[in-house]
Amino acid sequence: MLKLGIVGCGAIGTEICKAVDEGSIESELVAVYDRNKEHLSSLQSSLLNTEPVVYELQEMVKHVDLVVESASQNAAYEIVTTALESSCDVMVMSVGAFVDKNFREKVTDIAKQKGCKIYLPSGALVGLDGVKTASCNNIYSVSLTSRKPPESLEGAPYIVENNIDLENLKNETVVFEGSAAEAVKMFPANVNVAATLSLSGIGFDETSVKIIADPGAEKNIHNVTVKGNFGEFTTRVENLPSPTNPKTSYLASLSAIATLKNIVNPLQVGT
Ligand SMILES: NC(=O)C1=CN([C@@H]2O[C@H](COP(=O)(O)OP(=O)(O)OC[C@H]3O[C@@H](n4cnc5c(N)ncnc54)[C@H](O)[C@@H]3O)[C@@H](O)[C@H]2O)C=CC1
Ligand SMILES: O=C([O-])CC(=O)C(=O)O
Structure with missing residues (x-):
């Protein structure tokens, strides 16, 4: 055992x-x-x-x-x-x-x-099987868009350093756009998925990440789009949060x- x-x-x-x-x-x-x-x-x-x-x-x-x-x-x-x-x-x-x-x-x-x-x-991601398979040949681009309730981003270094007022957000707002390399450092408890995606595909600097704080969101939603010699695919998962930690999808x-x-x-x- x-x-x-x-x-x-x-x-x-x-x-x-x-x-x-x-x-x-x-x-x-x-x-x-x-x-x-x-x-x-x-x-x-x-x-x-x-x-x-x-x-x-x-x-x-x-x-x-x-x-x-x-x-x-x-x-x-x-x-x-x-x-x-x-x-x-x-x-x-x-x-x-x-x-x-x-x-x-x-x-x-x-x-x-x-x-x-x-x-x-x-x-918390779906579709890494496809990313790994596609990466056996040429991949042109990999992108991740994560949509989260604003409170789940509280305390992230990027939010603190840029004085982003999450509490008073009225509409969905793109709070971050950049590489996976920067995203995982700036949101260490929010987008580990960006690291797993980077390691399955084309690397941290080449993977692009967008994070949306959405006051109307009750789920953590991750969309992945991959384009390469195989064609292209998009996956989307609408994750319910864990009962004891809303930052973490069940x-x-x-x-x-x-x-x-x-x-x-x-x-x-x-x-
Ligand atoms: N790979 C992925 O897709 C995902 C990864 N995560 C990450 O997984 C990790 C765990 O997530 P959760 O269980 O939701 O977090 P959590 O906050 O619910 O639990 C973490 C636990 O680890 C303990 N802890 C922290 N530092 C410690 C240390 N140095 N030594 C001993 N215990 C320590 C805390 O006291 C806490 O009980 C986090 O880093 C989180 O960001 C979360 C969601 C998705
Ligand atoms: O659980 C999620 O939806 C994603 C997350 O927190 C992470 O990747 O760190």
Whole structure:
């Protein structure tokens, strides 16, 4: 059985733990960690069949096969490096961390040396199978338009630095237009999807991102358009927010669960 350790027990981490607890992922939930003790205890009391040990990262990696990062972009650097150096596989939700080329190259090298894998789930996006397939030949352009309720963008560095008054927005407003490289740095908790899209396709500088704050939006809506030698396609997903974190679409938690199921399943379906 795959032994799992989860760092970050918020919206996504909790859903993963519940899925293991209910037996829907063939794995053993060995250890959990969150710097917020309340999140840890509410997680522990929600589990019916499993009693994971609370281990900090350095101890966790001695007891598990795979570490799940579901904490934050800032935390991801240490979690990924420590897991791989200890010969653990790692699954990363804060994919924006991979915009840093040095980090990307360093952890890919460690993974190769140790014979480990780094899994990046498709998260809140749909259509990455098509982007990966299309990128086996020439892609001309990849664009992402994300439409979100204004409050879900509160606190993002771009919003703070540009003094954008989200509270008093009356109409839908394009708050950001630029490269995925800039978007994931400026909206670290909002467009990790732009990082996953960039890594599936033509890169961070070449992928264009538009973020719309829409006071009328109740869902997180992501449209992806890809053009290339294969033709072109557009995908659109209208995501319901997670019950405990409106910034995070519920589909992102399901995608983490689907990735773990895929890891343990001998039958591999899809791109
Ligand atoms: N790849 C994708 O498509 C998506 C990625 N995300 C990202 O996934 C990550 C997790 O998302 P959620 O579960 O919604 O966030 P959340 O805010 O609900 O939970 C994060 C948890 O991690 C804990 N945490 C933060 N830093 C930590 C550290 N250094 N050590 C230990 N615990 C720490 C927090 O206390 C919190 O309990 C975030 O970075 C988020 O931006 C979210 C949605 C989609
Ligand atoms: O959950 C979403 O819709 C997207 C998101 O927060 C992210 O990519 O970081």
